[in-house]
Amino acid sequence: MKHPREAPIGVFDSGVGGLTVLKALAAQLPRERFVYLGDTARLPYGTKSPETVARYALQAAERLAQYGVKCLVVACNTASAVGLAVVSERIRDVPVIGVIEPGAEAACQASRSGHIAVIATEGTVRGGAYQDAIVRRRSDARVSAVPAQLFVALAEEGLCAGPIAQGIARHYLEPLFDSRARSSRPDTLVLGCTHFPMLADTIRTVAGPDVSIVDSAETTARYVRRTLEAGSLAAESGEGSLRLMATDAPERFARIGGRFLERPIRPHEVELVDL
């Protein structure tokens, strides 16, 4: 079945992190209607097993499919890393787009030396999806992937700058960037978790001004736009809209999500759904 151009785009994440991707999507595609689902009852995905994350991702995707979406964006790095295959297999009639491949593409384009660092959740690093996606594009690439789990909690607490955030950024990044000769340092750093763009300024102060910082939100949004245009699926009129759903605690979703979306969210805008 071909979906109409005016059908919505489904976006899901384990929680509020995917709102950084949604923000980029809305900027690239201002006429589109978005349906966003945050699986806040079961977040975080980043410390859970691949089997569990894949099962949760599939449930979220199937729920979004019920809204007749014309395209499904997996706006969570962990779910993209370990659940994209199973979701794509089940949801066959619309494009299913994750954040890993666009992120890897952007990293390969940004890097001159081919030495690329990836910071992500435990689950994303362990699954090796970024490492694979980068080396598939550039066989000369050297990838240093490091889990940076505390950044998730920092972003949710809103502690994105200041001495605590800097201390934690040094803890994770100094082994990658500080003590090496310039020639053996990565020249590109992938923010492989949708929470991490919130900490980009702090991360930059530690990684240094010469390092290209790649945030997959932007490249994913461009990739979604190209996919819709290629399939004659992009909305041609309309003012755009956003429907927000969460599996738990609308009040917390609104409070923390507003920082990620960079606009206030009122709790009653967030529908509580059960998966």
Next chain:
Amino acid sequence: MKHPREAPIGVFDSGVGGLTVLKALAAQLPRERFVYLGDTARLPYGTKSPETVARYALQAAERLAQYGVKCLVVACNTASAVGLAVVSERIRDVPVIGVIEPGAEAACQASRSGHIAVIATEGTVRGGAYQDAIVRRRSDARVSAVPAQLFVALAEEGLCAGPIAQGIARHYLEPLFDSRARSSRPDTLVLGCTHFPMLADTIRTVAGPDVSIVDSAETTARYVRRTLEAGSLAAESGEGSLRLMATDAPERFARIGGRFLERPIRPHEVELVDL
């Protein structure tokens, strides 16, 4: 139905934090058989809504009841704060013991001034259970309750000492302890989350040497022992044993749980169960 003395004791938590309570229980009750269930597929509970936490707690309790437990310990502050009533109502034939009441009891005994600080998860603080339990015992008490969500991530990362942990401890505790006249500072601090005892040394350096630090694990274990003895339910022989179950990722449970239990856990010791 009266359970036999040799029946096991069920203990549950959202993840590995409750192992601090289990350790105290095993020290108080070395002859007992313990069945521990960590709901790692859905942790953390501390940021989720009361309704969701109560539902998860009930599922975990009902699973443990299938093992014929003679006593059920809710070794998670958030689940005790918002789920104990519903669990006690459903599981009626055995004592159901949470960690909040014993923690509040210990705090009231430790405090001379009646000014008691509680640090806990967002959910525990918001629910107000510690505040209520303390004031019910001491109507003159003044309770300052503060959410300290990052401590959970720090304990799971094993970053319990050093400058990062100290920076975060200062962030949460200095507003409570530092800038006040000695007479208006709390004289007692309740560690209202089972993760926080891992950070006790760091917390002490910030709170100061005069503050009594109350960890509900010890008092809960003593309360469980008294309850079993009063009901003629304590094991009279046996060497004690421990059966570990988790709803996700046995490898991670073993790796992080070993630090909480202070003995190595091998991944194959951890049974994967579905709730």
